[in-house]
Amino acid sequence: MGELPRHLPITGADHFVCALDRQMQRAGMPGNVCRLVVRLEGDLDPARLTQCLDRTPAVQWLARLRLKRPLHLLAPRWNATEGPAPGLLVVSAANGAGDRGVLPAGVPERELCAGQSPCIAIDLLPGAHGVGHLVLSWHHALMDVRGAELLVRLLGVATPGNGQGSPSAIPERISRPSLVESLRGYPRRLAFARESLAFITSTCREPMVTLVGSTPMSSPCRYRVHWFDAGETARIDEHCSRLQAGFRRSLFFLAAAVQAVHGVAARRGMSGGAYVVPVPHDLRPRGADGPVLSNQLSFLFFRVEAELVGDLRSVIASLTEQMIEQLRARRDESFLAAMELFRPLPLDFYVRQLGRPTDGRVATFFFSDAGESCPGLAELAGARPTAITHLAPAARPPGLTVVTSRYRGRLCFVVSWTADCASEEEIDLLEADFAVSLLGGVAP
Amino acid sequence: MSEMIDSTRVAEELVAYARTHLVAEALPLEAHTPLAQVGLDSFCIVELLLFAEGAFGVRVPEVALTHENLASLDSLARCIADLVGAEPAPKAG
Numbered sequence: 067m068g069e070l071p072r073h074l075p076i077t078g079a080d081h082f083v084c085a086l087d088r089q090m091q092r093a094g095m096p097g098n099v100c101r102l103v104v105r106l107e108g109d110l111d112p113a114r115l116t117q118c119l120d121r122t123p124a125v126q127w128l129a130r131l132r133l134k135r136p137l138h139l140l141a142p143r144w145n146a147t148e149g150p151a152p153g154l155l156v157v158s159a160a161n162g163a164g165d166r167g168v169l170p171a172g173v174p175e176r177e178l179c180a181g182q183s184p185c186i187a188i189d190l191l192p193g194a195h196g197v198g199h200l201v202l203s204w205h206h207a208l209m210d211v212r213g214a215e216l217l218v219r220l221l222g223v224a225t226p227g228n229g230q231g232s233p234s235a236i237p238e239r240i241s242r243p244s245l246v247e248s249l250r251g252y253p254r255r256l257a258f259a260r261e262s263l264a265f266i267t268s269t270c271r272e273p274m275v276t277l278v279g280s281t282p283m284s285s286p287c288r289y290r291v292h293w294f295d296a297g298e299t300a301r302i303d304e305h306c307s308r309l310q311a312g313f314r315r316s317l318f319f320l321a322a323a324v325q326a327v328h329g330v331a332a333r334r335g336m337s338g339g340a341y342v343v344p345v346p347h348d349l350r351p352r353g354a355d356g357p358v359l360s361n362q363l364s365f366l367f368f369r370v371e372a373e374l375v376g377d378l379r380s381v382i383a384s385l386t387e388q389m390i391e392q393l394r395a396r397r398d399e400s401f402l403a404a405m406e407l408f409r410p411l412p413l414d415f416y417v418r419q420l421g422r423p424t425d426g427r428v429a430t431f432f433f434s435d436a437g438e439s440c441p442g443l444a445e446l447a448g449a450r451p452t453a454i455t456h457l458a459p460a461a462r463p464p465g466l467t468v469v470t471s472r473y474r475g476r477l478c479f480v481v482s483w484t485a486d487c488a489s490e491e492e493i494d495l496l497e498a499d500f501a502v503s504l505l506g507g508v509a510p
Numbered sequence: 511m512s513e514m515i516d517s518t519r520v521a522e523e524l525v526a527y528a529r530t531h532l533v534a535e536a537l538p539l540e541a542h543t544p545l546a547q548v549g550l551d552s553f554c555i556v557e558l559l560l561f562a563e564g565a566f567g568v569r570v571p572e573v574a575l576t577h578e579n580l581a582s583l584d585s586l587a588r589c590i591a592d593l594v595g596a597e598p599a600p601k602a603g
Binding site: 310352389435 | 531535549550
C-alpha cells in the first residue's frame with residue numbers, strides 16, 4: 067500500500083456531507099453518523115478482531131484522521147494525528163435488542179466529530195445462543211457506505227475467489243492541481259457548476275412535497291428495518307421483471323418508495339406538488355478494491371409529479387428517462403464540479419446556500435440502493451455473518467431517508483426519520499405500503 | 511436501410527468501453543459474461559447505452575431494454591446492431 071500520508075485533501079462530496087452534518091447538528095441531531103450492523107453467528111472471538119485491528123495500519127491511520135481547515139477560506143483537509151493509536155474496539159455484552167430491534171442495546175449513541183475525535187468506532191457485542199453483532203459507526207465525512215463495506219472486508223475473511231487482497235485505503239489519484247492550472251480551469255468549472263445549480267434549482271422548484279416541519283425538534287434519528295425472506299425477495303424480483311425493470315432495479319425500488327411516501331402525504335391531506343429525491347451515485351468502478359477513504363460520490367436528482375404516482379410502471383419510466391437525460395447531459399459531473407468548487411466555503415455559509423433556492427427545503431427524502439452488502443465476506447471476528455443492515459442517518463432537512471440493500475438472497479429496506487418528519491404510525495403505514503408495492507400488491 | 515454493422519464489432523467496443531470506464535481492472539468481463547454477475551447497475555447500463563449512441567448513432571428505445579437484451583454485452587450488441595440496420599438511410603440531397 068505504501069506510506070500513508072499525514073495530510074490529505076477532502077473531496078467536494080466530503081465537504082457536502084459535512085454541510086449536511088452541520089445542518090443536522092443545528093437541528094439538535096447527533097450529526098451525520100452512519101452505521102453498519104453485522105449480525106454474526108458462531109463463537110465471537112474479540113481477540114481475533116483486536117489482532118486484526120492492530121496489524122492493519124490503514125485502519126489505525128483512518129482512526130487518526132482529523133478534519134481541519136489550515137487557513138480560513140482554504141479547503142479543509144485530513145490531518146493524521148501523532149501518538150498512540152486510539153482504541154477503536156469496544157466489546158460489551160448485549161442485553162437484548164434495543165430500539166425496536168434495530169441497534170443492539172448497549173451501543174451508545176456515538177457522536178463522532180470529524181474534527182476532534184476518531185471518525186470510526188467498532189462495537190462488538192457477543193450475545194446469547196451464539197448470536198452477536200458487530201456495529202461499525204463512522205462519520206460520513208470519512209467515507210461512504212461502499213468505503214465502510216471495504217473496511218469491514220479488511221477486518222474479515224473473504225470466501226475464496228472474492229478478493230483476498232487488501233482494499234486500498236486512499237484514492238490512488240489525489241487531485242492537487244497547481245495554482246496556475248486551478249486558475250486557468252476556473253471559468254470552465256464555474257460554468258459547469260452553474261449549470262448544475264440551475265438544474266437543481268429547477269428540479270427542486272415549488273411545489274415540492276416535504277413532510278418535515280420548519281421548526282426542528284431535537285431528537286435522535288429513528289430507524290425501521292424490514293427484511294424480506296428469500297421467497298418474498300424472489301417475488302419482488304419477479305415483479306421487477308414483469309415491469310421490465312430488471313436492469314433498473316434501483317429505480318423500481320425508488321418508485322415504490324415514492325409511492326409509499328405519497329401515501330403518507332395523501333393521508334395528511336397534502337395534494338399536488340412533486341417528490342424530489344437526490345440519489346447518490348458511486349463513482350468507483352464496479353468490483354473495485356478501494357478506496358476506503360472519502361465519499362466517492364456524485365448525485366442525481368429525481369422529480370416525480372404527484373399525479374404520476376399510483377402507476378408504478380409510469381413512475382419507473384419517468385425515473386428512467388430522467389436518469390438517461392441527466393447522464394447524457396453529464397449532470398453527475400457538473401454536480402461534482404459544483405461540490406469541488408464549494409470546498410473552500412465556510413460551512414455555515416455553505417449550509418445557508420444549500421437550501422436557499424427553495425427556502426430550506428432541499429428534497430422530499432433521500433434514497434440509496436446499496437446493492438449486495440459486503441459480497442464474499444465469509445467470516446468476521448471468528449463468526450459467520452448472517453445479516454448486514456445499513457443504518458443511514460436521516461439528514462434533516464428533509465428528515466427522511468430510505469435505503470435498500472440485499473444480503474444473500476434477501477432484500478432489506480431501512481427507513482430512517484426524525485420525529486418532526488413523521489410519527490411512528492405514519493412510518494408503520496409507509497413500511498407496509500412500501501412492502502406491498504415491492505411485492506406487487508400482495509401483502510407479505 | 512443504413513449500413514449494417516457487425517454485432518461482434520459492437521460487442522468488442524462495448525467490452526472495451528466497460529473495461530476502461532465501468533469495471534475494475536481485475537474483474538473478468540467478456541462479451542458473454544452475464545451482466546448481473548459483474549454487478550453492473552442501472553448507472554452502468556445507461557452509460558453503455560449513451561456510449562452506443564455516440565459510437566453507433568443509435569438510441570436504444572425503452573421497449574428494447576428487456577431482460578433478454580440486457581443479459582450480456584453480446585445480447586446488447588445484437589440489439590444495437592439490429593437497430594442500426596433498421597435505421598432509415600438519410601435522403602439524398
